[in-house]
Amino acid sequence: MVLTSLINAVILIIVFVFFGIFLQGSRTLSENGEKIVGFTAREVGLCLVLSLLINCIIYYKMSLAPIWRLENEVKRYREDNVDDGSEKTKPITDDSVETALKQLMQERKVANEWDAIKEKQRKSTELYALQSQIDPHFLYNALDSIRGYSLIHNMDEISDITEALSRVFRNMISDKQKYFSIRKERDNINNYMKVQQFRFNNKFDYSFEADEEILDKYVVPRMMLQPLVENAIMHGLERKVDRGWIKARIFITEKRLMIEVVDNGAGVNEERLVFLREMMKKKPSEYGILESVGHTGIALININRRIKLDFGNRYGISINSTPYIRTTSEVVLPLLINKGQE
Numbered sequence: 001m002v003l004t005s006l007i008n009a010v011i012l013i014i015v016f017v018f019f020g021i022f023l024q025g026s027r028t029l030s031e032n033g034e035k036i037v038g039f040t041a042r043e044v045g046l047c048l049v050l051s052l053l054i055n056c057i058i059y060y061k062m063s064l065a066p067i068w069r070l071e072n073e074v075k076r077y078r079e080d081n082v083d084d085g086s087e088k089t090k091p092i093t094d095d096s097v098e099t100a101l102k103q104l105m106q107e108r109k110v111a112n113e114w115d116a117i118k119e120k121q122r123k124s125t126e127l128y129a130l131q132s133q134i135d136p137h138f139l140y141n142a143l144d145s146i147r148g149y150s151l152i153h154n155m156d157e158i159s160d161i162t163e164a165l166s167r168v169f170r171n172m173i174s175d176k177q178k179y180f181s182i183r184k185e186r187d188n189i190n191n192y193m194k195v196q197q198f199r200f201n202n203k204f205d206y207s208f209e210a211d212e213e214i215l216d217k218y219v220v221p222r223m224m225l226q227p228l229v230e231n232a233i234m235h236g237l238e239r240k241v242d243r244g245w246i247k248a249r250i251f252i253t254e255k256r257l258m259i260e261v262v263d264n265g266a267g268v269n270e271e272r273l274v275f276l277r278e279m280m281k282k283k284p285s286e287y288g289i290l291e292s293v294g295h296t297g298i299a300l301i302n303i304n305r306r307i308k309l310d311f312g313n314r315y316g317i318s319i320n321s322t323p324y325i326r327t328t329s330e331v332v333l334p335l336l337i338n339k340g341q342e
Contacts, residue, residue, distance in 0.1 A: 118309055139169055161198045164191040172223065180222045181338050182250055183215035189225050189248060196233055204237045204244040204263075214252055219338045220259065221306070225250075227299050228261040228329050236265020236327055252335060256315075259331035267323035280304050280317055300329070307333065 143166040150159035171180075171188045180188070186208055193206045229248060237244040246263040268276070279301050304317040311334050321327040 114309070121305075121309065139173070143169070157198070161195055164194040167191045168195065177222055179219035179336060181216050181219050181340075182210055185220055185222075185225055186210060186215065186250075188223075189229060192226055192229065200233075200238070204233075204240075204246055206245070207247050209247070209249040209251075211251065214250070217338055218252065218257055219336045220250075220257065220333060221310070224303070224331065224333075225259060225261070227303055228259070228331070231299050231329070232261055232263040232265060232327065236263045236267060239266040240264070240324070255335060257333045257335050259333070261329045263327050264325060265327060267325070267327040268319065268321040269323065273319065273321055276300060276319055280319070303331070307331070 143162050147159050147162040147166070150156070150162060168188065168191050171184075190208065197204075197206065225248060229246065232246050237246060244264050246261070246265075249258075249260045249262075251258050251260075300317055300319065307316050315332050315334060318330050318332075319328065320330075
């Protein structure tokens, strides 16, 4: 604004002088043979008016016109930006350019934060993969050798467990797909549970429910169910003295896919449950450092964050628990069609 004012002042002086000379606003007074140059009041006024007129035109082009164009762009943005219910975009409800610019800057800030979170998560995932990487061929060959030895010596149970463990590792390490069909996710969790049943000497019962028609029609993010089942075993059934049970279920509603894991283990106390629910409500940018949350908290919160980053805040995890009676972890996902079946 200061620079614009200085430019306008200089232009005003230049135009004033130029029109004074151009209009020949001078008169010659003969006095002692000398020429005296001067301006009449009328000529001065005319030069001033013309100078101001040109200065106003220049000021409009340099200052007012860009602001009006900005207002038109803001109005067009407000008309085109329809609220779809998400938290990322909301229509501008104020005609003030200042308010509109603040809102646009806030939306850009939120978008940049989401991009930063996704990039940080990607790098963290890559680092974890490098830290935990095992040569797949060495692992598979070792497991196949154990399985072969078991078959030779008629140890069928060891052979079955080794085969199940091999398949679980193949899905965890080798498969690069982002999504699994429900059938593949079911088979993977069944193999995982076969290993766990062997480990805990069939201490608990396990069941999986899903309608046959949805097994190949829809997909879910890979390894989505296994951490929920593992959480139920490690922090629920493992601490239960008598026999327990765990049930996994996948079903669909009109617009959503639901994953449900229920167990009758030790469960979650009320204080911990309130804390986890508060963490689930937070946006990914608000999670902060999770080291103090605990293993069960990190597992659930990381899954919840992964879902929200991929699909939005309307999806995620909810948890309910009555210790030693019923603990339910429920995942809400969008309906994702298996394109390989189209």
